[in-house]
C-alpha cells in the first residue's frame with residue numbers, strides 16, 4: 253500500500269484525507285481472506301530457523317530489535333524538537349495563505365506567486381505528516397506521538413480551509429483568459445497540467461452558492477457508509493464448529509478463516525450460517541445500500557453528469573469506456589479462465605460439486621519455506637535485476653541494511669500491515685511486519701515498487717509529483733509479478749511449482765475476477781435506480797446471484813443464500829472504486845510481461861511511466877507505456893496468463 257495524503261481537486265468532493273489512500277491497497281487484503289492466511293506462530297518457527305536468523309515476536313520491546321532492522325528518520329528532522337519548530341513555521345505559513353485571495357487573479361506574476369506559496373506550504377505539511385505518521389506506526393503506546401499526528405491532521409484541515417478560495421477563484425476566470433495568463437507567464441509551465449485538470453472539471457462545477465449548499469450535505473452523504481458499519485457491528489452470527497470440533501464465535505473478522513478450512517463440513521457450516529444471518533438482516537442492509545446509491549445519483553445529477561458511474565470516474569479523469577471494457581473483456585473470457593478453474597478445483601479437491609465454500613480452501617499444501625530477511629532482500633534484487641541501472645541502484649541502496657530505510661520486524665506497540673511513504677525528493681521509507689515467510693518477501697517487493705515509484709516521481713516538480721491512486725498499485729503489483737515469475741521459473745519441486753502457480757491464479761481470481769464482479773454489481777444497481785427501479789433486499793440478492801452464476805459458470809453450484817453476500821462488502825460504499833484493483837493488476841501483468849520478454853523500449857516505457865507521476869491524466873500516462881485501458885487488448889494479457897497457468901497446472905498434475 254502507498255500512503256500519501258493528497259490535496260484533492262476542489263471543488264468536486266474535495267478530499268484532504270488520509271483514509272482515502274488507505275482504501276487502496278490495504279482494505280482489499282483485509283477483505284479478501286485468501287491473502288490473510290493465518291500465519292504460523294513465530295514460536296513454531298524457531299525450531300526450523302536458519303542459524304543466526306532474527307526471529308521476531310510482537311511482544312518484544314522495540315529497543316531489543318537490532319538497530320539495522322529499525323528505520324532511521326533523522327534525515328527528515330534531526331529530532332522531535334526540530335519537527336516542532338517546523339510545525340510552528342508551517343502553522344504560521346498557513347495563516348498567510350488567505351492574503352492571496354485578493355491578488356491571485358490580478359495578473360500572471362501574482363497568480364504564480366500564490367500557487368507557489370500554497371504548494372510550498374502543502375509540501376512542508378506533507379513532510380510533517382510523513383514523519384509524524386511514521387513514528388505513530390512504530391509506537392502506538394505513546395500519547396505524545398499520537399498527539400503529533402492529531403495536530404498534523406488539524407493543521408491539514410486549517411490548510412484546506414485557508415486555500416479553499418483558490419480553485420473557485422481560478423475557475424471564475426473565463427477559460428481563454430486563464431489559459432492566456434498561464435501561457436504568458438514562463439514560471440507557470442509546471443502548473444499547466446494542474447490548470448488543465450481544473451478546466452476539465454469546469455462544466456461540472458456549480459455557482460458558488462450551490463457549491464456551498466452541496467458542501468453542507470457532506471455529513472449526510474457520509475451517512476450510508478456509517479450505517480453499514482453500524483449494521484456490521486450489530487449483526488450477531490451463531491457460533492460455528494472449528495477444525496477441532498469446538499464451537500467458536502463466527503464474526504465478520506473470523507469468517508475468512510472458517511471459509512478456508514480444509515474440513516469441508518467446517519467451511520460449509522460457517523458459510524451457510526454467515527449468509528443466512530446476512531439474509532435475516534438484509535432489509536436493513538438494503539436500505540443503507542439503496543441510500544448510498546441514491547446519494548451517488550444525486551451528486552451526479554446535481555453536477556450535470558449523465559450517470560453516477562460517469563460522475564465517479566470523472567474525479568480521476570477516467571473515461572467510462574475503461575469501466576465498460578473491463579466488464580466486457582472479462583465476460584468474453586470467462587469460459588477459458590474462471591469457468592475452467594472451477595472445473596480444476598472440482599477435480600483436484602475430489603468434489604462432486606463446487607460451492608462457494610469450496611473456493612477458498614488451498615488446493616495444494618502451502619509453502620513451509622522459511623525466508624530470513626537477508627535472503628528475501630536478495631530474492632527481490634534478483635527478480636528485479638532487469639530494471640536498469642538507476643532503478644537497481646536505488647533499490648540496492650534502499651535494501652541495504654546499513655542505510656536503514658526499512659522498519660523490518662514486528663515488536664510491541666508497532667501497528668500491523670505494511671506501507672511505503674515518503675516526502676518529495678527525500679528517500680522513501682518502508683514499513684513491514686516481516687515474519688520470515690515467503691509471503692513477506694512478496695510484501696517487501698510490493699512496498700519497494702511504491703518506493704521506486706516515489707523516487708522516480710520526485711523527478712517531477714512538486715505539483716506533478718503525486719502518484720495517483722489509479723496508478724499507484726501498478727508499480728507495486730508489477731514487482732510482485734516479477735518476483736512470482738522468477739520464483740516459478742526456478743521452482744525445484746513439483747509441489748513448490750504448483751503452490752506458486754496457484755498463488756498466481758488466486759491473485760488474479762480475487763483481484764481481477766472478483767473485483768470486476770463487484771464493479772459490475774455496482775454498475776447494475778445504480779442503473780436499476782437510474783431507470784426508476786427499487787433496490788429491495790431480494791432484488792439485490794437476485795442481481796448478485798446472477799453475477800455469481802455468470803462469473804463462476806456452469807460447473808458452480810450456488811447455495812440458496814449466496815446472493816446475500818452483497819451485504820458483506822463494504823466496498824460498495826466507495827463509489828465505483830474497486831474496478832481499479834482489477835485494472836491495476838491487469839496493467840501490472842501487461843507491463844511486467846513487456847519488460848521481461850521485451851527490450852530496452854519496453855523497459856524505458858515502464859520507467860517513464862513511473863517518472864511521469866501526476867504530470868498527465870492517469871489513463872494517458874498508462875497509454876504512453878503501452879497499456880490502453882479504453883480497449884480490451886491489454887486486458888487479454890491477464891486472461892492469457894491465467895489460461896496458460898491453468899494449462900501448466902494441469903500438465904504438472906498429469907505427470
Ligand SMILES: [Zn+2]
Nearest residue numbers: 253254277728
Ligand atoms: Zn500497495
